[in-house]
Ligand SMILES: Nc1ncnc2c1ncn2[C@@H]1O[C@H](COP(=O)(O)OP(=O)(O)O)[C@@H](O)[C@H]1O
């Protein structure tokens with residue numbers, strides 16, 4: 001079959017593209033996308049984030065960006081974060097929250113495609129894509145139009161017992177994209193008094209599920225009040241936490 | 250405008266009907282519905298649960314019910330749980346998980362209406378309805394066809410900073426249904442070593458948000474590994490926890 005991959009804007013020179021996927025919304029996919037971008041930027045690389053989660057565009061908020069993106073005749077400029085990460089999101093293009101009900105699949109996929117073809121990204125070593133949630137038509141269409149080099153799967157502990165990892169692995173293999181790792185978000189809580197790791201949804205099954213699907217790397221994030229407040233106050237770039245080290249080796 | 254309320258099956262004599270609503274899926278609405286049913290049953294009342302969450306019918310699983318509901322010419326019988334709670338759910342009528350994508354709004358609302366008109370509930374003091382998630386057309390249509398005496402709003406701490414409580418309160422008042430209380434689920438975690446309450450998403454804003462919207466009663470549930478495993482193993486009826494006391498006074 002003919003490739004549906006489209007060329008990026010002529011003003012973009014993009015290295016590795018990493019998609020962050022999840023089975024459904026609310027499991028922390030945007031947070032993990034932001035953390036991956038922040039840690040990669042700290043390592044000195046040129047980093048970009050494409051917020052392709054059109055019905056839930058929460059990336060600008062985590063980075064404390066309230067401005068509107070600017071553009072010229074031939075393209076749109078991403079907005080640069082406090083530490084120099086280039087970001088594009090629907091929330092940087094419109095003033096008000098759009099009604100998620102309005103966004104049908106093809107409309108979402110079309111918007112995301114434009115983030116690839118119409119945004120002047122400049123030189124980027126690593127681009128992280130906060131994918132539309134799920135493993136259905138919408139993320140699939142994005143993978144068909146944008147060349148992605150690897151995916152990271154994000155799941156909650158309750159989700160891991162379902163089919164999400166299998167579906168995400170199947171979607172990635174269908175598109176010939178390697179799975180870089182599995183992130184079990186909200187896996188445990190560290191007691192702020194005694195430091196004990198409380199596995200709040202029961203013991204973690206992430207390692208066995210990852211190995212069952214041939215995923216070599218597993219990262220586990222705690223529910224961390226500091227993370228929640230960093231996202232709310234737009235200060236994700238100041239946040240420290242090495243839970244994701246090893247995912248992008 | 251003419252009332253769209255429909256009569257229940259002639260074999261049903263139902264007392265109070267309480268709807269459990271949430272802004273979106275995954276915040277614990279089904280869990281709270283199950284807990285309310287269990288605690289009301291323990292107080293000696295005749296209790297029923299209508300699992301109206303058609304795309305996510307998780308009530309039978311929490312109660313450990315794997316049988317198929319039976320029926321006669323004139324109606325369907327609910328399935329009785331281990332402690333005598335009468336339950337109806339799509340998962341008790343079909344063998345396999347249905348594809349949520351298939352369920353358009355009118356189809357969901359129609360199915361729920363049938364749970365009211367075609368199920369022979371018998372004598373019920375309290376019926377709890379695990380509502381379709383959200384505050385849009387689907388739950389609204391359910392409230393237009395089934396006479397509900399009160400609603401309980403379930404939200405996660407991250408959701409509370411958004412518009413969910415306002416939207417739920419507006420929906421309830423539009424339908425002239427009193428709001429019995431607000432449940433902040435996953436509000437904190439009790440350390441299993443030292444007993445400290447860790448507020449994992451930051452300090453709770455539930456009390457101020459409830460009072461801002463004229464909601465008198467607030468309940469807060471911790472993330473509890475015992476709750477998660479009770480749901481998974483079908484033993485919710487053996488679970489103890491008094492966090493919801495006071496919601497249904
Ligand atoms: N590990 C965590 N600790 C604290 N808060 C979290 C964590 N993961 C997610 N959250 C919070 O949960 C909410 C949902 O996360 P988000 O990344 O937007 O999910 P998704 O992109 O999957 O919809 C956000 O408010 C975020 O701040």
Ligand SMILES: Nc1ncnc2c1ncn2[C@@H]1O[C@H](COP(=O)(O)OP(=O)(O)O)[C@@H](O)[C@H]1O
Pocket residue numbers: 158200201271273274275276277278279280281305307434435470471472473474476477480481
């Ligand atoms: N307070 C809690 N402690 C532990 N697990 C919980 C808690 N609340 C919800 N869960 C788990 O989270 C998942 C989603 O809960 P559920 O009640 O099905 O949400 P909803 O009905 O809103 O979609 C379930 O697996 C449930 O067992």
Ligand SMILES: [Zn+2]
Pocket residue numbers: 191192193194195196440441442443444445
């Ligand atoms: Zn402790």
